[in-house]
Amino acid sequence: MTFRVLDPTPEKAPPAGQLAPRLATLEGKTIGFISNGKEGTKGFFGHLDRLLREEHGVAKVVMRTKSNYSAPADAHIVVEIKSWDAVISGIGD
Amino acid sequence: MQLTSRTYDADNIAAVQELYHSNGWTDGLPIVPPTADAVQACLDWAMMSPDQLIGIEPVRGLAVTAEKLAINAVMAGCLPMHFPVVLTAWTAMMQDDFLMHGATASTGGCAVLVVLNGPIRLELGASGGFNALGNSDRATAVIGRAIRLCLINLMDVRPGAIDRSTLGHPGKFSYCVAEDEEDTTWLSLAEQRGIPKEASAVTVMAAGAPRQIMNEWTTRPEEILETFAAEMRANLRHYSIHPGNYALIIPKQLREHLQAAKWSKTDIATFVHERARIHRREWAEVGKGAVVRDRGDSVYPAMESADQLLVVAAGGPAGGFGAIIPPWLGNKSHAVTMAIGACVDCEPPKK
Numbered sequence: 001m002t003f004r005v006l007d008p009t010p011e012k013a014p015p016a017g018q019l020a021p022r023l024a025t026l027e028g029k030t031i032g033f034i035s036n037g038k039e040g041t042k043g044f045f046g047h048l049d050r051l052l053r054e055e056h057g058v059a060k061v062v063m064r065t066k067s068n069y070s071a072p073a074d075a076h077i078v079v080e081i082k083s084w085d086a087v088i089s090g091i092g093d
Numbered sequence: 094m095q096l097t098s099r100t101y102d103a104d105n106i107a108a109v110q111e112l113y114h115s116n117g118w119t120d121g122l123p124i125v126p127p128t129a130d131a132v133q134a135c136l137d138w139a140m141m142s143p144d145q146l147i148g149i150e151p152v153r154g155l156a157v158t159a160e161k162l163a164i165n166a167v168m169a170g171c172l173p174m175h176f177p178v179v180l181t182a183w184t185a186m187m188q189d190d191f192l193m194h195g196a197t198a199s200t201g202g203c204a205v206l207v208v209l210n211g212p213i214r215l216e217l218g219a220s221g222g223f224n225a226l227g228n229s230d231r232a233t234a235v236i237g238r239a240i241r242l243c244l245i246n247l248m249d250v251r252p253g254a255i256d257r258s259t260l261g262h263p264g265k266f267s268y269c270v271a272e273d274e275e276d277t278t279w280l281s282l283a284e285q286r287g288i289p290k291e292a293s294a295v296t297v298m299a300a301g302a303p304r305q306i307m308n309e310w311t312t313r314p315e316e317i318l319e320t321f322a323a324e325m326r327a328n329l330r331h332y333s334i335h336p337g338n339y340a341l342i343i344p345k346q347l348r349e350h351l352q353a354a355k356w357s358k359t360d361i362a363t364f365v366h367e368r369a370r371i372h373r374r375e376w377a378e379v380g381k382g383a384v385v386r387d388r389g390d391s392v393y394p395a396m397e398s399a400d401q402l403l404v405v406a407a408g409g410p411a412g413g414f415g416a417i418i419p420p421w422l423g424n425k426s427h428a429v430t431m432a433i434g435a436c437v438d439c440e441p442p443k444k
Binding site: 001002003004005006007008009010011014015068070071072 | 096098099100101102103104105106108109112113118126127128129132152153154155156161164165168192194195196198199242246247422425426
């Protein structure tokens with residue numbers, strides 16, 4: 001007996017995000033960090049902060065932490081992103 | 094309206110199984126072949142067209158249609174009459190409050206607990222009696238399994254893909270319980286949460302595995318409930334201090350003592366809310382002293398308010414047992430209750 005059966009998946013790729021244009025240099029830029037708030041992010045972002053300022057000439061690092069580490073970033077953080085030159089969103093687990 | 098999903102031809106039932114397993118479309122168990130006839134029968138029963146949009150998953154923006162839910166429901170073993178429950182559960186899961194993406198992706202490894210209320214339980218033969226949290230009956234088994242297969246296939250909630258669970262638990266195969274409404278004087282869970290008694294309803298909760306308790310040495314409500322509260326305190330100590338929805342499953346033997354003393358579900362919740370709380374310093378007793386810091390005197394209740402407790406009458410008639418079901422991660426996900434909107438007493442539309 002042959003069976004004709006149906007595909008159980010969406011068959012379409014989910015909506016893809018688009019990368020922002022890459023920066024030519026980090027010199028003098030403002031970089032935002034979005035932490036999910038887990039314990040592991042503290043050391044990681046602290047180290048990255050120092051690295052960006054001392055070795056790459058970054059002017060300013062802004063650190064923001066999500067109120068719920070399992071949900072998308074809070075609306076006020078998303079709004080703030082527009083004032084940054086680049087953003088690093090990290091997961092610490 | 095025609096079904097639009099891609100089709101595959103398989104020579105025999107074994108080839109069907111290999112097709113689905115090899116594509117990662119199963120939970121590891123054999124599936125029922127989702128033929129067009131079987132899928133269409135589900136849609137007819139729910140009076141839905143295949144392209145009916147059931148919802149859009151809020152975080153990743155994935156659209157879910159009735160056709161795709163029906164395919165996965167058939168695979169899980171659902172009959173058409175089970176399908177409205179799957180539809181409603183999924184509609185509930187896609188509400189912002191449920192935070193489906195976080196709950197199903199998290200390392201915490203919870204499952205989606207589905208509680209059935211109302212007349213549909215009887216129509217489906219869903220049992221809240223013997224083995225209520227296990228393999229109690231066909232309806233709850235296949236409905237719970239359909240929830241998981243839909244997650245796997247529609248949201249890519251596969252182990253190591255979106256599903257990052259460290260351990261998970263057996264409820265991730267199927268986690269559905271029908272409340273034993275015929276054998277209790279209490280309001281049903283759905284009624285407690287605002288649904289009229291005549292309506293059928295589904296409650297979904299991002300839930301850890303059940304933690305079973307036993308106390309058959311008292312008839313006093315305060316002592317019985319102290320055992321439940323102690324297990325919740327254990328969860329606060331050993332797992333997470335985030336407050337949120339906990340479920341209490343109370344089988345008949347303990348239920349009868351509570352009912353004889355005229356304790357309602359609200360009375361139970363009020364008592365348990367008062368008792369299920371710990372001091373942060375208790376974490377030092379269970380190896381978590383590092384996070385007590387200077388907040389040892391802070392008190393952490395299991396729930397923010399008594400109405401966060403979901404009290405469910407279910408379980409076999411004998412045995413002084415009960416269970417608490419803890420939340421995935423407190424208030425990060427909220428239980429959602431939704432009435433089943435499809436006309437479950439209607440015949441499928443005439444062709």
